[in-house]
Amino acid sequence: xxxxxxxxxxxxxxxxxxxxxxxxxxxxxxxxxxxxxxxxxxxxxxxxxxxxxxxxxxxxxxxxxxxxxxxxxxxxxxxxxxxxxxxxxxxxxxxxxxxxxxxxxxxxxxxxxxxxxxxxxxxxxxxxxxxxxxxxxxxxxxxxxxxxxxxxxxxxxxxxxxxxxxxxxxxxxxxxxxxxxxxxxxxxxxxxxxxxxxxxxxxxxxxxxxxxxxxxxxxxxxxxxxxxxxxxxxxxxxxxxxxxxxxxxxxxxxxxxxxxxxxxxxxxxxxxxx
Numbered sequence: 001x002x003x004x005x006x007x008x009x010x011x012x013x014x015x016x017x018x019x020x021x022x023x024x025x026x027x028x029x030x031x032x033x034x035x036x037x038x039x040x041x042x043x044x045x046x047x048x049x050x051x052x053x054x055x056x057x058x059x060x061x062x063x064x065x066x067x068x069x070x071x072x073x074x075x076x077x078x079x080x081x082x083x084x085x086x087x088x089x090x091x092x093x094x095x096x097x098x099x100x101x102x103x104x105x106x107x108x109x110x111x112x113x114x115x116x117x118x119x120x121x122x123x124x125x126x127x128x129x130x131x132x133x134x135x136x137x138x139x140x141x142x143x144x145x146x147x148x149x150x151x152x153x154x155x156x157x158x159x160x161x162x163x164x165x166x167x168x169x170x171x172x173x174x175x176x177x178x179x180x181x182x183x184x185x186x187x188x189x190x191x192x193x194x195x196x197x198x199x200x201x202x203x204x205x206x207x208x209x210x211x212x213x214x215x216x217x218x219x220x221x222x223x224x225x226x227x228x229x230x231x232x233x234x235x236x237x238x239x240x241x242x243x244x245x246x247x248x249x250x251x252x253x254x255x256x257x258x259x260x261x262x263x264x265x266x267x268x269x270x271x272x273x274x
Contacts, residue, residue: 001038003020003038005031006018006032011207013049014210015052017036017055022057022059025056025058025063025120027063028065028066036103043112049112050214052112052210054107054116054130055118055202059119060119060122061116061119061120062123104128107132108132108233108236112222113134113221114135115134116130119141119142124145124147124151131162137202138187138195141199145181148176150179151256152259152260155176171190254272255274258270
């Protein structure tokens with residue numbers, strides 16, 4: 001199946017999924033979330049596939065949310081007619097997810113090991129997507145940022161669950177509160193990624209790791225993943241409900257609207273706490 005915003009390729013027993021909106025650094029949208037759900041379903045049904053690599057097309061993994069899309073939505077809510085959204089067919093298994101999270105638990109539930117090959121900027125929802133993968137490796141050019149707070153929003157797409165699980169509450173909250181960008185070496189020290197490699201070796205390293213996994217008994221690998229993730233999925237789903245609640249509040253604030261205006265006008269935002 002072909003996807004408008006994803007590339008899905010199969011190399012023997014390895015599936016490679018590439019976020020494919022490179023001119024915008026692969027922003028995560030609801031439409032892309034649906035594509036990820038459909039691609040994961042396609043991969044799950046293919047018994048020849050034993051491992052998955054997720055990466056970004058072009059020079060980055062993902063920039064997170066499309067802020068220009070937020071600006072268009074604000075214009076629509078301010079009285080100007082917004083362009084009608086194109087209808088997107090949502091898979092049955094995704095229709096009951098909390099609003100805005102059609103992909104937040106796709107990779108933990110997928111019955112194959114998933115490796116994130118992080119090839120550049122990894123921000124906001126894109127960072128959440130990377131954290132939802134089983135294993136993460138990064139190129140030396142990778143950069144990570146929890147960007148939502150700077151937009152006046154609650155960290156979402158599972159960020160409030162995945163990041164504290166990966167690095168602990170103190171470090172996770174520091175990254176959320178300060179919106180500091182960290183480089184690949186710092187991400188490795190914190191435990192966000194397990195390995196950092198030269199940029200031009202990233203996909204080779206990811207393929208080598210995937211091939212090593214593919215040599216193992218597939219049922220044992222699948223069971224190991226299921227057992228590790230199963231006890232965490234209930235907590236994740238509760239956290240997604242909380243994120244939805246917080247996001248709906250933050251989207252109604254003047255600070256959120258100001259952050260989007262400031263981004264589009266290329267100026268520093270002035271927040272007023274309302």
